[in-house]
Amino acid sequence: MPLRYWKVRPYVLTxxxxxxxxxxxxxxxxxxxxxxxxxxxxxxxxxxxxYENARRAARSVAELSAVCGISLxxxxxxxxxxxxxxxxxxxxxxxxxDFRLLERLRDGLRKLA
Amino acid sequence: MRSTDITRxxxxxxxxxxxLDPTVARWDVAPxxxxxxxxxxxxxxxxxxxxxxxxxxxxxxxxxxxxxxLEAVEADEQDPERLERLYRIDHANTRIRxxxxxxxxxxxxxxxxxxxxxxxxxxxxxxxxxxxxHYPRIRVGHVVELAVVEFAADDVIRVLTELLDNAxxxxxxxxxxxxxxxxxxxxxxxxxxxxxxxxxxxxHLTQLNALLSGRPATPVALDPAAHLGLAxxxxxxVAHQLRVALTTRPAGGTTATVAxxxxxxxxxPAPAAPAPAPPAAWPPARPGTDPxxxxxxxxxxxxxxxxxxxxxxxxxxxxxxPTTGLPRRVPESVRDQAPAPRPPVGTAPxxxxxxxxxxxxAFAAGVSDAxxxxxxxxxx
Numbered sequence: 001m002p003l004r005y006w007k008v009r010p011y012v013l014t015x016x017x018x019x020x021x022x023x024x025x026x027x028x029x030x031x032x033x034x035x036x037x038x039x040x041x042x043x044x045x046x047x048x049x050x051y052e053n054a055r056r057a058a059r060s061v062a063e064l065s066a067v068c069g070i071s072l073x074x075x076x077x078x079x080x081x082x083x084x085x086x087x088x089x090x091x092x093x094x095x096x097x098d099f100r101l102l103e104r105l106r107d108g109l110r111k112l113a
Numbered sequence: 114m115r116s117t118d119i120t121r122x123x124x125x126x127x128x129x130x131x132x133l134d135p136t137v138a139r140w141d142v143a144p145x146x147x148x149x150x151x152x153x154x155x156x157x158x159x160x161x162x163x164x165x166x167x168x169x170x171x172x173x174x175x176x177x178x179x180x181x182x183l184e185a186v187e188a189d190e191q192d193p194e195r196l197e198r199l200y201r202i203d204h205a206n207t208r209i210r211x212x213x214x215x216x217x218x219x220x221x222x223x224x225x226x227x228x229x230x231x232x233x234x235x236x237x238x239x240x241x242x243x244x245x246x247h248y249p250r251i252r253v254g255h256v257v258e259l260a261v262v263e264f265a266a267d268d269v270i271r272v273l274t275e276l277l278d279n280a281x282x283x284x285x286x287x288x289x290x291x292x293x294x295x296x297x298x299x300x301x302x303x304x305x306x307x308x309x310x311x312x313x314x315x316x317h318l319t320q321l322n323a324l325l326s327g328r329p330a331t332p333v334a335l336d337p338a339a340h341l342g343l344a345x346x347x348x349x350x351v352a353h354q355l356r357v358a359l360t361t362r363p364a365g366g367t368t369a370t371v372a373x374x375x376x377x378x379x380x381x382p383a384p385a386a387p388a389p390a391p392p393a394a395w396p397p398a399r400p401g402t403d404p405x406x407x408x409x410x411x412x413x414x415x416x417x418x419x420x421x422x423x424x425x426x427x428x429x430x431x432x433x434x435p436t437t438g439l440p441r442r443v444p445e446s447v448r449d450q451a452p453a454p455r456p457p458v459g460t461a462p463x464x465x466x467x468x469x470x471x472x473x474x475a476f477a478a479g480v481s482d483a484x485x486x487x488x489x490x491x492x493x
Contacts, residue, residue: 005232006180007240007270009207010187011200015249018193018200026191044253045235071188073196104483 004045013046013074020080022090024061026072029091030079031058039087046070047078054079054088162220169216176210177227204248211244211274215345224267232266233381234259234294234302241273242292247281254293258381259302265377268349269304272357275342276306276369284310284366300375309366313359322358327351353377 032055040051049068053059059067065075082088183203190196217224232240235256242251261269273292280290288309297303313321324340325347350357356372 005230005236005240006184006228007207007243007267008236009200009203009243010184011204012239012243012248016197016200016204018196020193045233073187073190073193101483108483 010071010074013044013070014077017077018073020076021084022080022092024076024080024090026062027060029058029060030054030064030083030088031091033086033089036087046074047082050075050078051082051087058091165216166220166222169213169220169222172213173210173217176206176213179206180210204243207244208246211271214271215275215341218271218345218348219341221348224271226267229263229267231260231263231379231382232270234261234304237261237266237270237273238292238294238304240270241277244274245277245281247286250281250286250289251277252289252291254291254305256294257296257302259294259296259378260381261373262377262379265353265373268353269355269371269373269377272346272349272355272371273304273306275346276357276371278342280306280308280310280367280369284308297372300378302373302375302378304371304373306369307362307366308368312361312365312367315361318359318361325350325357325359 032051035055040048043051046068050064050070053064053067061075061079062072064070064079065072068075070078079088079090083090180203183199183206187196187199187203190199214224235253235258238253238256242248242253245251260266277290277292284290290309291307292305293307294302294304321340321343324343327347327350346357349355350371354374356370358370360368360370362368
C-alpha cells in the first residue's frame with residue numbers, strides 16, 4: 001500500500017476514536033480466521049492492508065503496524081473494528097502462560113549465550 | 114479651527130478602522146457629515162490583498178510545521194487518552210490550514226501545494242473530511258478506484274471540504290453524511306455528498322446554484338459572509354470546470370454533487386515498491402530481500418525446510434548458528450527511513466521470508482521438545 005496522502009489525517013481513519021473494545025497490546029497476536037477476498041476488496045486501504053497482512057500468519061499488532069506503515073493508534077482501532085465483526089481473530093494471551101516452560105526457555109537461552 | 118482639526122482626524126481614524134474591519138462602520142457615532150469630498154473614490158484593492166496573502170502564507174507555513182511535528186508525536190503515542198488530545202490538536206491545526214488556504218483562494222491566488230501528487234479519490238474524500246469540523250459523522254460510501262491528477266487534487270479536496278462542512282453543519286448532529294464517487298457516462302466522476310438536513314428553500318437553492326455555477330444572478334440577494342465556503346467552491350469550480358450543484362431530495366435533506374471532468378482523472382498510480390513497504394527509502398525491490406514482499410508461493414528449497422533441530426539447545430555454544438536455526442527477527446525497524454544495512458548473512462540466507470510458516474512450525478516443535486526432557490528429568 002502506498003503511503004497515504006499527507007492531508008489525510010490519522011484521526012479521520014478512526015473517526016477520532018482511540019480506544020478499543022478489547023485490550024490490544026503491542027504483542028497481541030491477530031490472525032484471519034477465514035480469508036474473504038470480496039470482503040477485502042470492499043475495505044478502505046488501511047483496513048485492507050492490515051487484513052491482507054494478517055492473512056499469511058498470525059502477527060502481532062506492532063508488527064502489523066510497522067509492515068503496513070500505519071501508526072499504532074490507528075492500527076489498534078482498525079484491528080479492533082475488524083475483530084468486532086469476527087473478520088480478525090485476536091489471540092488473547094493472558095490465560096495460558098506456562099511459567100515452567102518460560103523458565104526452561106530462559107535457562108536454555110542462558111546456556112546459548 | 115481646532116474643532117475642524119479634530120473632526121478631520123476622527124474621520125481619518127474612522128476610515129482606517131473601516132479599512133481594517135467593515136463592521137466598524139456600525140459603531141459610527143459621529144455623523145458622516147464631514148467636509149470630505151463627496152466623490153469618495155472607491156479605491157482599488159490597494160495593498161490589502163498582498164498583505165492578506167502574506168499573512169495567509171505565514172499561517173500556512175506555521176500550520177505545516179505544526180502538522181509535521183504532530184504527525185511524529187501521534188505515531189509514537191500509545192496512550193489512548195493522550196492520543197485523543199493530539200487528534201484534537203491536529204484537527205484544529207488542519208482547520209487553520211484550511212481557512213488560510215481558503216483566504217488565498219478568495220484572494221485569487223493559487224494555493225501552493227506543499228507536496229503536489231496524484232491523489233486517489235478515496236484519499237481525496239478523506240483528506241476533505243480531515244478538515245471538516247464534524248468529521249466523525251462523515252461516512253465514506255462507494256468510491257470508485259480512480260485518482261485526481263496532481264494539479265487539481267488539492268483544489269478538488271478544498272471543494273469537497275466546503276461541501277462536506279456545509280452538509281455536516283446543516284444537518285442533525287446525529288445524522289451521518291455520506292460521500293461517494295461514481296463514474297459517469299462521459300468518463301468523469303460524480304462526487305455526491307448526501308445529508309439528512311432540513312433542506313433548502315427553493316428560491317435560496319436557485320440562488321446558491323447560480324453562485325456555484327459562477328454567475329450569481331442577484332449578487333445582493335446573498336450575504337457573502339454567510340456563504341464563505343460556497344464562495345470558495347465557486348472560485349475553484351470555475352478554475353477547474355467542475356460542475357457543482359445542490360439539489361433537494363424529496364425524502365428530505367440536500368445532495369451536493371461535484372462533476373469532475375475526465376481530464377482531471379487518471380488511474381491510481383501503482384506503488385513504487387511491489388510490497389507494502391512503508392517508507393519510500395526502502396532499498397529498491399530486490400526479490401527476496403524484503404521480508405514481506407515474497408509471495409508465500411515462492412518455491413521452497415531444502416535449505417529452508419522445517420527446522421526440527423531445535424533440540425540443539427544443549428549443543429556446543431561456540432557453534433556458528435546453523436543456517437536453519439531458530440526463527441530470526443530482522444534486527445532493524447521496518448519503519449526506518451534510512452536504508453539500514455541488512456544483517457550480515459552467511460553464504461546461505463539465514464531466514465528467508467518464505468520460511469516464516471516453517472519456522473513457526475519449528476518453534477512449536479521446539480516448544481514440545483523442551484517439554485519432553487522435563488518429563489524425563491522428572492522420572493530420573
